Amino acid sequence: MGFDIRMPIGMLFTLFGILLIGYGAATNGSAMYAEHSLGVNINAWWGVALLAFGLGMLALTRLRRKQQPAAKEQE
Amino acid sequence: MRPEPHLIDYTIILLYFAFVLGIGFVLKKYMKTSTDFFLSGRSIPAWIAGLAFLSANLGAQEVIGMGASGAKYGIATSHFYWIGAVPAMLFVGVFMMPFYYGSRARSVPEYLKLRFDEKTRGFNAISFAVMTVFSSGVSMYAMGKLLQLLLGWNFTAAILISALIVLAYTFLGGLTSAIYNEVLQFFLIVMGFIPLVYLGLRDVGGWDGLKARIANDAMVHSWKYMGNSNANPMGVEWFGMLMGLAFVLSFGYWCTDFLVVQRAMAADSMTAARRTPVIAAFPKMVFPFLVILPGMIAGVATSPRVHGMIGGKSEVAGVAAQSSFFTGGKGIIPPKYDAAGQPVTADGKVVLDYDLATPMMLVRYFPSGLLGLGLCALIASFMSGMAGNTTAFNTVWTYDIYQSYINKTASDQHYLWMGRASTVFGLGISLMAAFVAKEFNNILDVLQLVFAFVNAPLFATFMLGMFWKRTTGHGAFWGLLGGTVAAATHYGLTLPAGAVAGVKGGYLGPILHVYPSEMAQNFWTAIFAWVGCFTLTVVISLLTAPRPEQELKGLVYSLTARPEEGGLRWYQKPATLALIVVVLLLGLNLIFW
Numbered sequence: 001m002g003f004d005i006r007m008p009i010g011m012l013f014t015l016f017g018i019l020l021i022g023y024g025a026a027t028n029g030s031a032m033y034a035e036h037s038l039g040v041n042i043n044a045w046w047g048v049a050l051l052a053f054g055l056g057m058l059a060l061t062r063l064r065r066k067q068q069p070a071a072k073e074q075e
Numbered sequence: 076m077r078p079e080p081h082l083i084d085y086t087i088i089l090l091y092f093a094f095v096l097g098i099g100f101v102l103k104k105y106m107k108t109s110t111d112f113f114l115s116g117r118s119i120p121a122w123i124a125g126l127a128f129l130s131a132n133l134g135a136q137e138v139i140g141m142g143a144s145g146a147k148y149g150i151a152t153s154h155f156y157w158i159g160a161v162p163a164m165l166f167v168g169v170f171m172m173p174f175y176y177g178s179r180a181r182s183v184p185e186y187l188k189l190r191f192d193e194k195t196r197g198f199n200a201i202s203f204a205v206m207t208v209f210s211s212g213v214s215m216y217a218m219g220k221l222l223q224l225l226l227g228w229n230f231t232a233a234i235l236i237s238a239l240i241v242l243a244y245t246f247l248g249g250l251t252s253a254i255y256n257e258v259l260q261f262f263l264i265v266m267g268f269i270p271l272v273y274l275g276l277r278d279v280g281g282w283d284g285l286k287a288r289i290a291n292d293a294m295v296h297s298w299k300y301m302g303n304s305n306a307n308p309m310g311v312e313w314f315g316m317l318m319g320l321a322f323v324l325s326f327g328y329w330c331t332d333f334l335v336v337q338r339a340m341a342a343d344s345m346t347a348a349r350r351t352p353v354i355a356a357f358p359k360m361v362f363p364f365l366v367i368l369p370g371m372i373a374g375v376a377t378s379p380r381v382h383g384m385i386g387g388k389s390e391v392a393g394v395a396a397q398s399s400f401f402t403g404g405k406g407i408i409p410p411k412y413d414a415a416g417q418p419v420t421a422d423g424k425v426v427l428d429y430d431l432a433t434p435m436m437l438v439r440y441f442p443s444g445l446l447g448l449g450l451c452a453l454i455a456s457f458m459s460g461m462a463g464n465t466t467a468f469n470t471v472w473t474y475d476i477y478q479s480y481i482n483k484t485a486s487d488q489h490y491l492w493m494g495r496a497s498t499v500f501g502l503g504i505s506l507m508a509a510f511v512a513k514e515f516n517n518i519l520d521v522l523q524l525v526f527a528f529v530n531a532p533l534f535a536t537f538m539l540g541m542f543w544k545r546t547t548g549h550g551a552f553w554g555l556l557g558g559t560v561a562a563a564t565h566y567g568l569t570l571p572a573g574a575v576a577g578v579k580g581g582y583l584g585p586i587l588h589v590y591p592s593e594m595a596q597n598f599w600t601a602i603f604a605w606v607g608c609f610t611l612t613v614v615i616s617l618l619t620a621p622r623p624e625q626e627l628k629g630l631v632y633s634l635t636a637r638p639e640e641g642g643l644r645w646y647q648k649p650a651t652l653a654l655i656v657v658v659l660l661l662g663l664n665l666i667f668w
Contacts, residue, residue, distance in 0.1 A: 003101060005123060005255045009262060012094045016087060016448065023083050023444045032442040035379055037274055043444035046270050050448075053266065 004064060010057030017051025020044070080226060084447030091451050092240055094259070095458075099244030099252045109490040112249035113470040114181060114341050119251070121347035123258055125354030128164075128338040130257035132329075133264065134214055134460025135453055138366050139221070142433030145370025146408060148308045149294025150667050151301075152370075153363040154316060157660055159325035161356045165653040167330040168352035172339055172649075173638050174541050176348040177629050181340070183333040184475040190540045190630045192548030193479070198555055199533075200475035203333060204468055206526045208501050211464035212508025213519060217430075218457040219509065225434050226450075234509055237454065241461045242502050246495055250341055250470075253462040257338075260455040261358070267452030268365040274440040275372035285368075288375040297667045310572070310592025319598020323605040327534035334467040345638055349649040356656045360663065366433070373432035374406040378439050407435045422573070461505070469497040520578045528566070531601045532558020532608030539612050544624065544631045550616030558608025565603040571596045 024044030027033075033041055106112045119127075144152040180186035184203065188196035215238060219230040244252045279285045286295045293300040293307045300307040301316060311319075329335060329352070342348040401409040403418040403425040410418035411428045419426045437449040473493045482489075512519045536555050539546045567583030571593040576582055580596060590596040628634045645651050 005258055008094055008098055008255075009259055012090065012259070013262070013266070015090060019083065019087065019090075020444050020448070027442075027444070030442075036440055036442040037445070038278055038440075040274075042270055042274065043442060046266075046445060046448075050266060053262075 004061050006057045006061040006064070010054050010059075010061060012054070013050050013057065014054030017047050017049075017054050020047030020050060023047075079443075080446060080450070081443040083444050084450060087447030088451050088454065091263070091455065095240060095256050096243055098255050098259075099247040102248030102252050102255070105251065106247070106249050106491070109473070109487050109494060110181075111251075112491055112494045113466075113473065114337070115249070115251040115254060117341060118343045119254060119338075119341045119347075121342055121350045121354055123254060124338050124342045124347065124351040126261045126358070127254040127257040128335050128351050129355035129359055130261040130264075130456075130459055131253075131335055131338055131463035133261070133362075133456055134463070135218060135221075135457040136214060136460065138264065138453065138456050139217070139430050139433050141363075141366040142370035142373070142436070143429035145367035146374045146405075146427075146429050146432040147370075149289065149291070149296075149371060150363075150367065151294075151297045151307060151309055152367045153297050153663075153667060154320060155325075156359060156363050157297075157663055158317065158321040160329060161359055161656060161660055162321065163325040163329035164352040164356045164359065165656055166326060167336070168339070168349050168356075169649050169653050170632075171330055171537070171541060172349045172352070173345065173635060174630055174632075175336060175340060176342070176345050177635065177638075181474050182470050183331060183336055184471060186630075187536075187540070187551070188475075188479075190627070191546075191551045195536075195548055195552045195555065196475060196479070198552060200471050200479075202526075202529045204471045204476060206529065207334065207464045207468045207471070208504045209508045209522055209526075211461050211468075211502070211505035213512060213523070214457060214460045214464070215505060215509035216512040216519075218454070219513075221430075221434060221453075224431070225438065230513070234506065237458050238461065238502055238506055241458050241465060242498065245462050245465050245469075246498050249494070250337065250466045253459070253466045254338060254341065256455075256462060257459045260452075260459040263448075263452045263455045265358075265365065267449050268369070270445060271436055271440060271449065272365060272368050275369055275376065275436060278440070279372055279375060285372060285375070289371065294371070295667075298664065299668055304591045304595060309594050310590070311595045311598060315595055315598045315602070319601045323531060323534060323601040324598070327530055327532075327601070327605075331533045331537050332530075333471060334463050337467055337470065346640070346643060346647065346649065349638065350647070350652065353649050353652045353656065356653075360656065360659060369436045370429075370432040372406075373408050373436050376406045376436070376439060378407055407439050408432050409435070461502075464505070465498055465501050468501040469494050472497040472501065517578060524566070524578065527597070527600070528559050528562035528604065531562045531604030535605045535608040536612060539609065539616075540631070542632045543616075544627055544633055545616055545621055546612060547616045547619045547621050549619040550612040550614075553615050554608045554612030557611040558604045561607030562600050562604035565600045566596070569596055569599070 020043045024041050024047055027043070028041055033039055108116070110116050141152060141155070144155070175183070175186055178186055178189050180189055184196045184200035187199050215234045218237065219234040222228040222233045223230045244256060248255075276282065276285065279288055289295060291308075298313070301311070301313040304310050304312045304315070339348045339351040342351050401407075403410045405427055408427050408429060409431055410425045413419050434453070437446065437453070441449050473490050477493055477497075478485075478490060532555055535558060536551050539554075540551060564583065566580045568581065568585060568587045569590060570576060570581040570586050571579060571590045574580065574593070576586070579593065590599065624634055640648055
């Protein structure tokens with residue numbers, strides 16, 4: 001029922017990804033990475049992962065939408 | 076060492092709130108009937124129901140509690156998953172869902188009414204309703220306390236805001252809203268904790284490095300030290316573990332607790348309903364790595380910021396320094412502090428605040444930015460626990476208490492209205508419980524004890540009800556009551572080692588047995604409760620008249636047709652999927668033996 005849950009999930013994680021990549025880029029080399037994440041700019045790296053996941057979800061949503069009219073035609 | 080969240084962290088959390096509310100608003104227009112509101116119109120696809128099934132249970136108490144247990148007991152904590160939850164989930168999916176779903180019961184108590192009688196339903200409905208609404212309150216209290224301790228946020232504000240958000244989206248979108256947000260929460264926890272485990276393991280040198288630092292073999296094996304309760308930190312041996320935790324407690328929870336069963340009941344078909352718990356089992360198997368490992372790492376982690384400034388130092392060749400971030404702490408786990416700010420001690424040893432293991436990990440390894448994501452995952456899991464309890468409560472209240480005893484013949488729209496109303500007062504009661512918990516910690520403990528007694532015998536009743544057609548309503552009711560009394564009695568006559576009589580047990584006077592640990596006492600209480608319930612139910616059933624078999628069609632194994640599986644691909648068959656999980660489970664148990 002309702003709408004495809006993959007869409008808001010995809011949107012939210014895409015936004016998170018963009019935010020973290022942006023923040024990671026802006027704070028690159030900051031002392032907080034040495035203090036916390038073992039010197040790794042984990043914001044930027046994980047931001048990429050989040051973005052990939054979000055876009056993947058959105059892609060699945062579009063795939064679903066394309067499949068549905070086709071499935072309906074088969075009935 | 077209080078972390079300062081920056082704007083980016085608040086932005087992440089606020090974005091999450093916005094989405095959660097948005098989902099609720101969009102779903103409002105689909106809530107036309109009470110079935111839509113309480114059961115999502117039975118239209119949820121298996122993968123969504125499966126992830127929701129998993130997430131509904133994944134409240135912060137589990138995320139935090141498993142971290143705490145990991146810090147205390149090590150990898151043996153995985154038994155809760157690999158011996159407890161996962162087998163139970165497979166069982167309920169493959170064997171019990173046909174009755175829950177096929178009977179068209181709208182709730183677990185309603186199944187009891189269909190299978191047995193009104194008084195059995197009433198006992199289950201009332202005890203479940205009370206339990207679930209108080210559990211929600213306890214969850215709120217835990218969250219408020221944590222956010223206050225960790226970030227300095229105002230306790231009242233934190234729980235009020237989160238309660239209002241949960242209220243908004245469950246009021247508008249009913250169970251569907253709760254389910255969709257649970258799926259969102261699942262991905263948040265996974266995406267929030269993977270970097271934590273990565274950074275933590277990298278810091279301590281991987282699994283081998285972790286083992287070396289912990290320097291206690293019993294913490295890194297799950298079965299090797301289970302022969303003797305004195306050999307492992309949990310204080311249990313394999314039999315108590317297998318029967319108590321695995322069989323009685325886990326099966327009792329996953330097979331009879333409406334909070335999770337409701338998600339499977341919302342599935343869009345019988346096969347989907349059967350597959351729901353099995354689908355949930357796959358990620359559940361992996362969760363120990365996400366929630367237990369951080370706890371284990373916390374006990375041996377160090378932090379560069381104040382390394383060497385607090386606590387004593389001792390260098391053991393090849394192993395990290397033993398200085399703790401906090402005086403009297405262990406790794407980055409602080410001790411419990413009393414009102415004067417001094418570490419609490421018991422028997423001369425400092426009492427550690429293990430519940431802070433996972434939160435301290437987040438604070439230690441996450442810079443601003445990712446910290447927002449980690450906090451978001453924590454808050455999301457608290458909120459989805461609250462939402463799960465709320466949707467279970469409003470359904471049981473409306474169908475099993477209100478419709479059954481108070482107003483039997485109102486229109487469906489009226490029950491829909493009552494569903495919304497009970498969402499409001501359910502959350503209200505939970506909030507009150509949270510404030511009471513804040514003032515009177517012991518009341519909490521007593522309540523949770525009572526609920527444990529009520530839960531322990533449940534699985535015996537359901538098992539007998541579903542698989543033995545001779546079980547009668549009288550047998551079920553008295554068995555349930557008897558099992559609860561058996562639990563209370565066993566608990567009242569035993570004590571865990573080092574405890575004083577009272578909330579920890581032994582309140583009936585003579586102490587007949589002292590268990591090596593609280594956990595052992597809990598497991599054996601559960602075993603006694605189950606055996607008591609089972610025996611009593613069988614005896615009384617044999618002495619009372621059963622219902623005619625006609626009435627029990629579809630409710631009992633021997634009187635129900637096998638579910639139709641023709642035309643399903645192999646990966647769609649519940650039993651096949653379950654088998655794959657079992658094989659993987661055996662593998663995991665062997666690896667961490």
